[in-house]
Amino acid sequence: MPKIYFIDVTNRDGVQTAKLGLSKLEKTLINMYLNDMGVFQSEFGFPTTRHETYYLQANLELAEMGVIKPIRLGGWIRAIVDDVETAFKLVPELRHLNLSISTSDQMIQSKFRGKKTRKDIINGMLAAVDAARAHGAESIGVNAEDASRTDLDFLIEFGLAAKEHGTDRLRYCDTLGYDNPFTIYESIRALVEKVGLPVELHCHGDLGMAEANSMAGAKGAIDGGQDVYINTTVNGIGERAGNADLVATVLAVTKSKNFARKYQLGNPIDLAKAWKTARFASYAFGVPIPINQPGVGANAFAHSSGIHADGILKDPENYELFSFEELGRGEPDFVETGREIIAGQYSGISGFSHVMGKMEVSFGSKDDAREILELVRYANVEAQKPLVQDELAFIAKYPQIARKLLTLKPLE
Numbered sequence: 001m002p003k004i005y006f007i008d009v010t011n012r013d014g015v016q017t018a019k020l021g022l023s024k025l026e027k028t029l030i031n032m033y034l035n036d037m038g039v040f041q042s043e044f045g046f047p048t049t050r051h052e053t054y055y056l057q058a059n060l061e062l063a064e065m066g067v068i069k070p071i072r073l074g075g076w077i078r079a080i081v082d083d084v085e086t087a088f089k090l091v092p093e094l095r096h097l098n099l100s101i102s103t104s105d106q107m108i109q110s111k112f113r114g115k116k117t118r119k120d121i122i123n124g125m126l127a128a129v130d131a132a133r134a135h136g137a138e139s140i141g142v143n144a145e146d147a148s149r150t151d152l153d154f155l156i157e158f159g160l161a162a163k164e165h166g167t168d169r170l171r172y173c174d175t176l177g178y179d180n181p182f183t184i185y186e187s188i189r190a191l192v193e194k195v196g197l198p199v200e201l202h203c204h205g206d207l208g209m210a211e212a213n214s215m216a217g218a219k220g221a222i223d224g225g226q227d228v229y230i231n232t233t234v235n236g237i238g239e240r241a242g243n244a245d246l247v248a249t250v251l252a253v254t255k256s257k258n259f260a261r262k263y264q265l266g267n268p269i270d271l272a273k274a275w276k277t278a279r280f281a282s283y284a285f286g287v288p289i290p291i292n293q294p295g296v297g298a299n300a301f302a303h304s305s306g307i308h309a310d311g312i313l314k315d316p317e318n319y320e321l322f323s324f325e326e327l328g329r330g331e332p333d334f335v336e337t338g339r340e341i342i343a344g345q346y347s348g349i350s351g352f353s354h355v356m357g358k359m360e361v362s363f364g365s366k367d368d369a370r371e372i373l374e375l376v377r378y379a380n381v382e383a384q385k386p387l388v389q390d391e392l393a394f395i396a397k398y399p400q401i402a403r404k405l406l407t408l409k410p411l412e
């Protein structure tokens with residue numbers, strides 16, 4: 001039986017969201033948390049974007065060291081040979097790639113403005129696939145941008161051509177959130193039956209259906225006989241109204257009525273890491289988690305009305321589908337209410353040693369401590385807010401990697 005996998009795109013779609021962004025250290029922690037959760041792949045950034053180069057290289061080093069493993073780190077670029085060349089020039093260790101090109105007539109006519117035909121779209125994509133393979137890419141996904149508004153016959157032709165050139169997966173992008181569960185089921189089922197490739201589902205929430213569409217598309221793929229890779233972001237952060245939320249989608253496919261009997265995960269997702277991951281992303285993006293967010297919202301397990309409270313006290317299953325413990329919730333939250341010493345961009349050695357000492361991190365010598373403090377100062381300059389304990393611990397543990405992450409070198 002084909003299975004469901006997750007490819008999280010927080011570090012690509014999430015960070016390209018208007019008004020939002022992450023520091024390179026924050027992106028790195030997201031990759032680590034996704035790995036801890038059991039996510040199959042993190043779309044970790046943009047290999048042709050110069051300020052990403054050191055971050056991408058550093059994360060591939062962490063993968064090599066076994067720190068970010070077994071998750072795959074995949075880059076996202078346009079399906080253009082020049083971009084493939086640039087990507088492998090800047091990040092030679094890149095092994096997993098998604099190549100993106102618009103396929104709808106709307107985009108072909110109104111974005112490319114008559115400069116490209118459908119044939120050009122296919123030929124350009126194939127040239128990019130061939131170039132990526134020649135550079136040693138181990139897995140290649142081809143993205144059909146605006147797939148939901150693309151003529152299905154053309155999409156099939158596009159998918160078949162990609163398959164012939166050895167593409168591993170076809171990403172169906174509901175770029176504008178136009179699909180509904182009924183249409184995406186039909187489209188995905190037809191696509192996988194005709195093309196015979198695993199698909200990725202990339203759904204947006206413009207009509208409030210990103211998770212429902214991901215689920216219906218997954219059913220279409222599996223009914224059609226292929227594995228499916230659902231694209232998500234942490235807290236659903238993404239372009240405009242956002243992407244399918246990682247936690248909500250995992251809950252939907254594993255907990256909703258009868259679905260998991262037939263449609264199962266390829267590898268288990270550890271939801272016990274959900275709370276920590278969602279909270280970190282919220283802090284890093286500076287976007288509060290909505291009070292009614294599935295699983296991780298402040299009200300997801302709150303009850304006040306008489307009948308509900310009474311029912312929950314008798315048996316939680318009366319009014320809860322799953323337990324808060326399963327999502328890693330329930331630990332008391334420590335908030336400092338008195339004196340606080342924080343490591344910042346102008347911190348000195350004594351305050352810094354105090355902060356690290358509280359985390360039970362000690363240094364071999366004063367020089368070692370100074371080196372870490374210097375990196376912490378730079379990390380604060382980039383983040384413009386206090387670092388969380390995991391960030392401080394990361395810098396102390398991997399100073400050389402941190403040094404690389406903090407290097408943002410403009411062109412000379």
Ligand SMILES: [Zn+2]
Pocket residue numbers: 013175202204238239243
């Ligand atoms: Zn998107």
